[in-house]
Amino acid sequence: MTTHRTYQGQQLELFQARGGDIAARDAQDLMSWPFFSLAKSRRVRPIDFKMGDVAIRVEATAEHGMATIWDADILIWAASQIVEARDKGLRTSRFMSATPYEILTFINRDDSARSYERLKAALDRLQSTTVVTSIRQPSERRRHRFSWIAEWKERLDDKGRPLGIEMILPDWFYAGVLDNALILTIDDAYFDLTGGLERWLYRLVRKHGGRQTWGWSFDLQHLHLKSGSLSPFRRFRFEVRAIVARQPLVGYRLAMSIDPDGRERLTFRPVSPEKAASKRMQRVAP
Structure with a gap:
């Protein structure tokens, strides 16, 4: 397992997700604004939203379609892991590792082969969906562009069976999770x-x-x-x-x-x- 990654000039230390009973936390920015497709059918048409000083554009690829609100469960899992570890005084990072079972169990899905394939498809949509937003930018003229997951990969054993998943979260999302004022606990x-x-x-x-x-x-x-x-x-x-x-x-x-x-x-x-x-x-x- 890789324990460090250099990404865009930053040295990232691996954060290993933890199992057990962890409260579900959601990021308020993601709860307030239209960042995800609400349809189960593939969406390619962009979300182009502006209200006051808030501007959001979400773009999808034809290959994968836009990240959906069900895909966002993975981001809720990630936020919950980071907040739980931080509150216990543990080091966190936007470079994360977990088993598929840990993620699927947290978001109340079974660990069947079908669920694992759906998990990988969700990760693909999160990685290929591009967001451009003015939210949490110091100047109204600035925009932050990112994907919900900057990179992800699966680790396999010598027989091709899944051992785990590694992912890198974007700075914009990670910074919001670390801000107590921007996180809320949600019901399981x-x-x-x-x-x-x-x-x-x-x-x-x-x-x-x-x-x-x-x-x-x-x-x-x-x-x-x-x-x-x-x-x-x-x-x-x-x-x-x-x-x-x-x-x-x-x-x-x-x-x-x-x-x-x-x-x-x-x-x-x-x-x-x-x-x-x-x-x-x-x-x-x-």
Whole structure:
């Protein structure tokens, strides 16, 4: 196993991921803005988003397609590992190593050969998707360009069986993870959410609603723009209403309302820990 790597002039020391019960952490920048495709079908059309001083362009290759919100589970795993180790006083690095089993178990997927192939496809999409953004840049005229994973490779034994995966995270993502103010703990039940839109909504709700008693709200037109979704607004509104009817987001209660000017609004507020635990049990019941 390689223990050091030189990448773009930096000497990187290998950070070996740890197993065990580690809380899931997410990066607030990734929870707030449209960085990923919400569709399971391949997306090549770029996300081109601008709101105030925030500018984001996400570009995909025809070969792999854009990184999806399910692929972002790998980044949640990486953020969780880094924060856990840092909080224990251990040295971290954006050069990481883990077994496929460790990653797949954390994101609540089985360790079958099919899951491993999907993991490698996700890593390919994360590596080939390019992001250009003004977020966390000192000047409005500056842009940071990166891929979600700068490099990755798999290690095999002499019989071709997987031993592990090594990856290098981009500076932009790693710096955000190390900033306590930019990281939030999320519920493990997030990984059970199957729809791209409901996953995106959970992250947005967790970021904006947090633990506030009265929650938060967004008008649907604003939500549609912020999602980066290719669905027309009418379809987006239908899907949001269906999510409100199902109430799949553990820890939050969703509702629809109408503003005096006729605009539809999605509201959400935290539920009691007892209700959240009950909903969690319903999700895992046979």
